[in-house]
Amino acid sequence: MLIIVCPFCGKRPEIEFTYGGQAHITRPERPSELDDQAWAEFLYMRSNTKGIHAERWRHARGCGRFFNALRDTTTDHFVATYRIDEPQPQIEQPAEPVPPP
Amino acid sequence: MSVLRTPGGGRVDRERSLQFNFDGKAYAALQGDTLASGLLANGVHLVGRSFKYHRPRGILSAGAEEPNALVTVNPGAPRDTPNVLATQVELYPGLRAISQHRWPSLQYDVGRVNDALSAFFPAGFYYKTFKWPQRAWKSVYEPAIRRAAGLGRAPATADPDRYAQRYAHCDTLVVGAGPAGIAAALAAADAGARVMLCDEQSEMGGSLLAETMARIDGVPALDWALRALATLAGNPRVTLLTRTTAFGYFPHNLLGLNQRLGDHRADPDPGQPRQRLWMVRARQVVLATGAIERPLVFPGNDRPGILLAGAARTYLNRYGVKVGVRVVVVTATDAAYQTALDLHAAGVAVAAIADVRAQPVGVLPDAVSRAGIEIMPAATVLGTRGDRRVSEISLGRVQGGMVRPAARLACDAVLMSGGYTPSVHLFSQSRGKLVWNESLLAFVPGLSAECERSAGACRGVGDLTAALEDGAAAGLAAAPDPVRGSWRPLPEAGTTGGCGWLGALPQPQTTATDKAFVDWQHDVTTRDLALAAREGFRSIEHVKRYTTTGMATDQGKTSNLNALSIVASGLGVPISQVGLTTFRMPYTPVPFGSFAGTSRGALFDPVRRTPMHHWAQARGAVFENVGLWKRARYFPRAGEDMHAAVARECRAVRSACGIFDATTLGKIEVVGADAVEFMNRLYVNSWTNLAVGRSRYGILLREDGFVYDDGVVARTAADRFHVTTTTGGAPRVLAMMEDYRQTEWPQLKVWLTSTTEQWAVIAVQGPNARRVIAPLVEGIDLGASALPHMAVARGRICGAPLLLFRVSFTGELGYEINVPADFGATVWEAVHAAGQAHGMTVYGTETMHVLRAEKGYIIVGQDTDGTVTPDDAGLSWAIGKSKADFVGKRSLERASMRAPTRKQLVGLRSRDGRTVLDEGAQIAALPGQQPPMQLIGHVTSSYYSAALDHPIALALVAGGRTRLGQTLYVPMPRGEIEVEVTPPVFYDPKGERLNA
Structure with a gap:
């Protein structure tokens, strides 16, 4: 079980959180103006990153807030968490294992 | 005291002897012994039969790596525990254990015939043999194999422990x-x-x-x-x-x-x-x-009495037990020399040390020579003899690439060390x-x-x-x-030397007659691994699954590296290129009880009960689980089965009135200056012109256009909606709402609150509903024009604040009385008492299902399955046509989402007028087809309608609405059922009763 740092509540165990899919995908302002291809891109296409992946999490059994996280998909380790109105931090894969938060 | 017990030393308590029982026989041991050391102290090596060949097997190790000595402790008693390692069972006075996987007894096992017939049981035997006929696998082969190959039996009674x-x-x-x-x-x-x-x-x-x-x-x-x-x-x-x-x-x-x-x-x-x-x-x-010390791989290396050298040293020095009186040591390491010296000092005859290395030199070999123990260098093992215990070992000598016989030595134990x-x-x-x-x-x-x-x-x-x-x-x-x-x-400290040996020991060119085991617990031999390599298996993961090496409960602790080496040499590649199979948890088996902890019985899962639960329980309700909720399914009277009870409840609602606990409905309060805008963007309906005090049937889609949830939504103030959801859908609907509110439209001024458990909901349905509640309700005009269908009003009932919905999920005149949960039980009892003069009957979820199906009202998740659009379900009337956008709208515009061949919701009537279809049954357009047949839909809901006196069903059928009146076919094991396609509304299609 992971420890996830909620940007609002701090360190909490994984069971308090729900996963919310890839981050930084914005719903189009006017979906009706998109052709089928563009709509399908938004709706279905997701990256399958090996390494640092930006994704949404929700502290569902805590403050209830959505936030974004950078997670290393090769180790499951969270590298950073940040509010959804913040830009994605530029963080590289750590060269050495880091202790649990 | 046994001759095999040393006079002193070790970690056992010499002052405290104890008795234990193995396979029905009593033995003496000391406090501090394990079951394995206790048995060895009594000269017992034979503890089990092997998995496939039923060969006699002894204790191989002294620890967690033990592949053979699996036993059942406390058979038939409260702590009946199968498949534990004798090397890890600590003895206490009176401990009872039995061997496993032998029949009729450990000494004489009829499965031993498998060993003689082993030419017919190569690697992959099961895959190659039990293929035809296909149906025999479940009825004949699998039960027989399971009986023959099973490990211990799972205990039959509940675990009494905490x-x-x-x-x-x-x-x-x-x-x-x-x-x-x-x-x-x-x-x-x-x-x-x-x-x-x-x-x-x-x-x-x-x-x-x-x-x-x-x-x-x-x-x-x-x-x-x-x-x-x-x-x-x-x-x-x-x-x-x-x-x-x-x-x-x-x-x-x-x-x-x-x-x-x-x-x-x-x-x-x-x-x-x-x-x-x-x-x-x-x-x-x-x-x-x-x-973990590695065994050596040589013909007949699995006889009882053949064990790891380090284990023999542990038994001697820690438990004070000699594993034999005359031993032969076969080694590729210096460590086994120390074992030989310790045993020699304890008075055990060490017949020889056969060292597979050409020139064993160093402190320990020197010490062994000084002790007068013969060292045979460049040695190999050609075979062993002995029925249920090793009695002789044949040693060979490797010279110039040739293997020659060297000596036959009598012994009662062989100690091997292939390295660590x-x-x-x-x-x-x-x-x-x-x-x-x-x-x-x-x-x-x-x-x-x-x-x-x-x-x-x-x-x-x-x-x-x-x-x-x-x-x-x-x-x-x-x-x-x-x-x-x-x-x-x-x-x-003294040192223990390195070196070691991987794979099989050298053998003469002629094929050895006896098997050389690599994986003791799964009976995998050198030949099996070589066969896998010959048959073209390249990946170690595939070899593992084909031969089952390393797949037993010991997870290959003693076998993996030897197997890897044999496969590598069979493939002609270095070990580093073959790689290693994945290690998985648990390191050693962990009981399910530990993982479950206190989550057992009543604590297995939380239970949600409504305020009226105890009332229903007292009246003999039969409950069903809906999510974590307990819901009353029906209220049988004396002598009634479910069918009779439901028919009675249905008739009562249609002819007089019924009372139903609808508390579990999900409820979400949507509040704020932008509440209307938020609802417009989320639900398919238009909310702008919904007046305060009115409600509407709302449909929520996912962004992919498929129905996600539904429910009545009331506007209780200009900036406030009371949204109801399905019972099971409440958490996910709120999560979806929060997702859009927080991440897509954070600028909207809207707040969401779950109010599911704040309200108790009492549905009063039927022609007499108004008459029942009228004397109880204060401050609301219940007249048909003042409070028409889908109207909502605030007042009081029995002294409690009341939010009254005039809604119906039955097709009858109906009200849903919402009161704060704490008032639920008293208001329920008051309404029920008032209803007695008007023929009121309590009904459960089963009756609710029948009544709604008669009206063609869908249950999301039963009549929809995540691939159903509003139009498929016949609900396109609910969509706000003038809205530019809502969640799912763009997906509904895709051509395939509008195709006329999509599965559409229709009604079905059995032509024979009596057969109730199975929910989930498939539907064919043509009669008399054989598999594989062309199927055009399936039954989603099916009941016997008491009001109509014939079975009814809802179904999703390709192009269903163009098939009204057609005959379709439901192929079932007992024959084909002819059905007629009808509109989904069976009862009161004009809705006159609803608007009464």
Whole structure:
């Protein structure tokens, strides 16, 4: 079980959180103006990153807030968490294992 | 006392003898013995039959790696535990155990015929043989194979014990309390760390418990270890856990430990759990899990009496038990020489040391020679003899690439040592990368994925001096403040040499007659592995699954590396290229009870009950689970089955009135200046022109256009909606609402609150509904024009604040009385009492389902399945046509979402007027088809309608609305059922009763 740092509540165990899919995908302002291809891109296409992946999490059994996280998909380790109105931090894969938060 | 018991020494209590029972026979042993050492002290080696060939098997090891000695403890008693290792069962007075997997008895097993017929049981035998006829697999082959090949039997009664779970946190978790682990714990504790040290055995000390020669800090090594452990025990920042197996390594340095608290006691403390599962989060982990001695692979290497040399030394020095009176040592390491010396000193005849190395030299071989024990270099083993115990070994000599017979030696035990395999299980589980070390002939930890370090023999540092220093360095580095640490070990230890052997020992060109086992527990031989390589298996993962090597409960602890070596040489590639199979948790089996902890019985899952639950229970309601809710399904009267009860309840609602607990409906309050805008964007409906005091049937789609949830939505104020959801859908609807509110439209001024449990909801349905509630309701005009269908009003009832909905899920005149949950039970009883004069009957969810199906009202999740659009369900009338956007709208515009051939909701009527279709049954357009047949839909809901006196069903059928009046066919095992396609509304299609 992971420890996830909620940007609002701090360190909490994984069971308090729900996963919310890839981050930084914005719903189009006017979906009706998109052709089928563009709509399908938004709706279905997701990256399958090996390494640092930006994704949404929700502290569902805590403050209830959505936030974004950078997670290393090769180790499951969270590298950073940040509010959804913040830009994605530029963080590289750590060269050495880091202790649990 | 047995001649096999030494006069003194070891860790057993000579003053406390005890009796135990194995396979119905009583034996004597000492306190401190394991079941294995107790049996060996009585000369019993034969403890089981092998998995496939039913060959007699003995105790191979002295620890967690044991592949043979699986037994059932306490058979038929409360703590009936199958498949435990005799090497890990601590004896207590009166312990009963039985061998497994033998019939009729351990001594005479009829399955032994498999061994004689083994030419017919090669690798992949099951895959190749039991293929035809297909149906025989389930009825004939599988039950027969399971009977023949099964391990112990699962206990038939419930586990009477209590299991506990707890979390713990520490700076440094040290796994394994051998020399490296103790040194690591001392160093970390000295540097101020909060340390946890766990060890799977009954006593800490690891290999030092069987060490007689080495000295540390000027005292015998074991004395040093006991002193060190006492120091650690006296440190309040250190936690010592014996009988505690670290079985799993999970991300972020979370380790699962299973502690056995009661299994070793004749009278367990009733105040203590039997076992305790620890979930330990450590900042740093030191793995000091040691190494496992490797068997040698030679023909007939599985006879009882043939065991690992290190195990024989452990039995002698720790338990005071000689494994035989005349032994032969076969070795590829120096370590076995120490075993030979110890046994020799204890009066055991060592017939010879057969060393597979060409020129064994060094301190230990010299000492052995001085003791007068013959050393045979460049040796190999050609075979063994003996029925249920080894009685003779045939040795050969390898010279110039040729193998020649050298000697036949009588013996009652053969001790083998093929080298040491580092226990990298936990390291590998942590996703660390293993690297092949050619000089050690072993995979050792390479790059770490977690904050952990391995120390000692588990990373190939097997020499005691080096292991102590390695452990201390690891412990210091794993402390939060290494600068504070100063402790260093002062070892002056003897050394145990390296070297070793992988794969099969050399054999003459002629095929050996007896099997050479690689995996004892799954009966995998050198021939099986060679066959797999010949048959084209290249990946070790495939070889593993084909031959089942390493797949038994011991997970290949003794076999993996030998198997790998044989496969590599069969493929002609280096071991490093073949790679290693994945290590998975648990390291050794953990009982389900530990994982379940207190989550059993009533505590297995939380239960949600409505305020009216006890009323329903008192009236004999039959409940069903809906999510975590308990819902009353029907209220049978004396002599009624479900069918009769439901028919009566249905008739009562249609003819008079019924009362129904609808409390479990999900409820969400949507509030704020932008509440209308928010609802417009989310639901398909238009909400702008919904007046305050009115409600509407709302549909929520996912962004892909498919129905996600539905429910009545009331506007209770200009800026406030009372949204109801399906019972099971409430959490996910709120989560979806929160998602859009927080992440897509954070600028909207809207707040969401779950109010599901704040309201009790009492549905009063039927022609008499108004008459029942009118005397109770205050402040609301119930007249048909003042409060028409879908109107909502606030008032009071029985002194409680009331939010009254005029809604109907039955097609009858209906009200839903919403009162604060605390008033639920009293209002319910008042309404029920008032209803008695009007023929009121309580009804449950089953009747609710029948009544709604008669009206063609869908249940999301039953009549929809995540691929149904509003139009498929016949609900396109609900969509706000003028809205530019709502969630799912763009997806509905795709051509395939509008195709006329989509499955559409229709009604079905059995042509025979009596057959109730099975829900989920498939539907065909043409009669008399044979599989594979063309199917055009399926039944989603099906009931017997009491009001109509014939069965009704709802179904999703391709192009269904163009098929009204057609005959379709429902193929069932008992024959085809003809059905007529009808509109989905069976009862009162004009809705006159609703608007009464």
